Amino acid sequence: GAGVSQSPSNKVTEKGKDVELRCDPISGHTALYWYRQSLGQGLEFLIYFQGNSAPDKSGLPSDRFSAERTGGSVSTLTIQRTQQEDSAVYLCASSSGEGSPLHFGNGTRLTVT
Amino acid sequence: GENVEQHPSTLSVQEGDSAVIKCTYSDSASNYFPWYKQELGKRPQLIIDIRSNVGEKKDQRIAVTLNKTAKHFSLHITETQPEDSAVYFCAVTGFQKLVFGTGTRLLVSP
Numbered sequence: 001g002a003g004v005s006q007s008p009s010n011k012v013t014e015k016g017k018d019v020e021l022r023c024d025p026i027s028g029h030t031a032l033y034w035y036r037q038s039l040g041q042g043l044e045f046l047i048y049f050q051g052n053s054a055p056d057k058s059g060l061p062s063d064r065f066s067a068e069r070t071g072g073s074v075s076t077l078t079i080q081r082t083q084q085e086d087s088a089v090y091l092c093a094s095s096s097g098e099g100s101p102l103h104f105g106n107g108t109r110l111t112v113t
Numbered sequence: 114g115e116n117v118e119q120h121p122s123t124l125s126v127q128e129g130d131s132a133v134i135k136c137t138y139s140d141s142a143s144n145y146f147p148w149y150k151q152e153l154g155k156r157p158q159l160i161i162d163i164r165s166n167v168g169e170k171k172d173q174r175i176a177v178t179l180n181k182t183a184k185h186f187s188l189h190i191t192e193t194q195p196e197d198s199a200v201y202f203c204a205v206t207g208f209q210k211l212v213f214g215t216g217t218r219l220l221v222s223p
Contacts, residue, residue: 033211043157043202043213056210058114091156095211099145099164102204102211104156 004105006092012111013082021077021108025094032075033102034067035091043091049075082112115140117205119214126193127222134217136203137185145206146179146186151216152199160201161188193221 005024013019025032034046045059049069060066064082069075079086089107116139126132136146147162163170163177163186170177174193179186190197198221203214 035213042215045210045212048210099206101147101159101162102149104158106156 004092004094004103006090006105006108008108009106010109010111012113015084015112016081018078018080019082019110021079021090021092021110023075023077023092023094023105025073025075025092026103027073029094029096029103030072031095031097031100032069033093033095034075034077035093036061036088037091037107038088046077046090079110082110084112086110087112115143115205115212117203117212117214119203119217121217122215123218123220125220125222128193128195130193130221132188132190132193132197132219132221134188134201134203134219135185136187136205136214137183138205138212139184140205141181141184143205145211146177147204147211148177148188149202149204149213150199151202157202190219193219195221195223197221 007022032049036044047067048056051072052069064080067077089109091107093102093104095102119136144165148160149157150160151157161172161175161177163179174191176189200216200218202216204211
């Protein structure tokens with residue numbers, strides 16, 4: 001595709017519900033990252049994929065967060081039993097490998113009420 | 114893991130002035146140093162990057178300098194314009210992943 005695509009663009013959910021966020025990277029990009037950005041804050045690293053494997057999951061805030069990537073392409077980030085502090089913009093980015101530019105999607109704005 | 118520090122956190126300049134943002138890193142094996150610009154409500158976008166075998170790179174009003182010995186690199190914006198107002202993030206390749214600095218909010222006043 002032309003760029004990194006994320007869906008949905010906006011998600012409002014009730015506290016305690018599960019949500020799934022989707023990222024479709026640029027075709028052929030082997031590396032995929034998830035970041036979280038709260039309002040006015042920096043880029044909080046969540047998880048990184050190289051192909052289908054996740055060598056670094058160190059940024060996942062709790063065991064309510066999980067992510068997978070299948071076929072070396074699409075990735076989903078799942079948040080179980082959402083809490084209000086999970087409200088943020090979730091950004092996905094992809095690159096063709098180490099030392100290559102990262103291309104960001106437009107993000108999913110998650111609001112937990 | 115890699116640690117990236119970015120300064121200042123906010124920077125206000127008058128239109129036409131220069132702006133400099135500095136980042137320091139901890140892993141001497143890091144070899145890729147990009148800078149991203151994020152306008153309000155938008156995604157971060159790459160504006161310039163540099164690799165460890167180069168000391169300086171320029172693109173019109175933007176330049177990046179790298180000092181590998183001291184483990185720091187800087188973004189220089191000359192002749193600033195109001196449209197340069199945004200948050201700027203540095204990043205460093207560390208342990209196979211890109212680690213971002215905490216960001217600098219640049220405000221250019223007309």
